[in-house]
Amino acid sequence: MNFKFLTREESRVCVQIKIENLRQRGPWAINRSLIVLLFVFAATMFKPSLLAAKTPDVGGTAPDFTLSTPEGRAIRLSELTANGKVVLVVLRGYPGYQCPYCQRQAHDFQVNAGRFAENNTQVLLVYPGPPAELGERAKEFQAKQGELPANFHLVIDPDYKFTNQYGLRWDAPHETSYPSTFVIDSHGVILYRKVSHAHGDRTTADDVLAEVVKEK
Known part of the structure; x- marks a missing residue:
């Protein structure tokens, strides 16, 4: 309706x-x-934003979604979790510039790609922002990190459908989404969650890997 x-x-x-x-x-x-x-x-x-969906919490089921890579390949969360744990990292994407905190966080995770792979864990990076040229902006973002490891995926959220679905829309000038990290097991259950309301308050690869190993 x-x-x-x-x-x-x-x-x-x-x-x-x-x-x-x-x-x-x-x-x-x-x-x-x-x-x-x-x-x-x-x-x-x-405002409609006050009626946004509630952010899923630890112990709950992560709502399924499908987003596309900058190249147009569709990736579905449930298809990733069917093969093991998934670390879902929600970036600020493109709020009008490439966020340096997002670049730093993505680099930290990619440097530790081998440790994630050892624990049968895939990393899904969500890059939200205004729809105009968001795919190209995401490619620019990834170019600074180098080629994605095999167990990493970068997808875009050009209409904030996912961001709103997870209750993460940061509805303010020059903002997109609250930087967030979820660890999701093979049954789709959320094992860990962190939602930041500041640009620099990010999870590190060590933080997340500690949760991944703990829940083996």
Whole structure:
């Protein structure tokens, strides 16, 4: 179901018109309908972002999703977890520039690709941002890291579908998503979660590998 959220001015005008119509019908109609109008007006003050999905937590099942690589290859989370653990790393992507904290974090994880492979773990990096040229921006991001290891995947989220699905949308100027990391087991259950509300507060490869080994 699609909802149209009115602006405050549109809501105010609608309420005024409705009240004027009710006045012509008498006091009883005003008293009966005014309560309903007040509820409708209050509802329009809430932004859709406040109704975002709740971020999945430890012990819960990671919602399945499919995103594409910058080259257009579709990757589905459940197909990765069917083969072992998955570390899901949500980057800030492209908020108007290449985030240096994201580059540092991605480099740290890729340097430790062999340790992830030893523990039968794949790493899925999500790169969100405005749809215009996001694939090219993601390629630029990856070029700074070098070729992806075989157990690493970089996908883009150009319409924030995944970001909203996981309740991670950072809805502010020059922002995209909250930097986050999840460790998901072969049954799709979340073993570890960290959601950061600051640019530099990131998990390290050592942090995540400690969780991966602990849950063997």
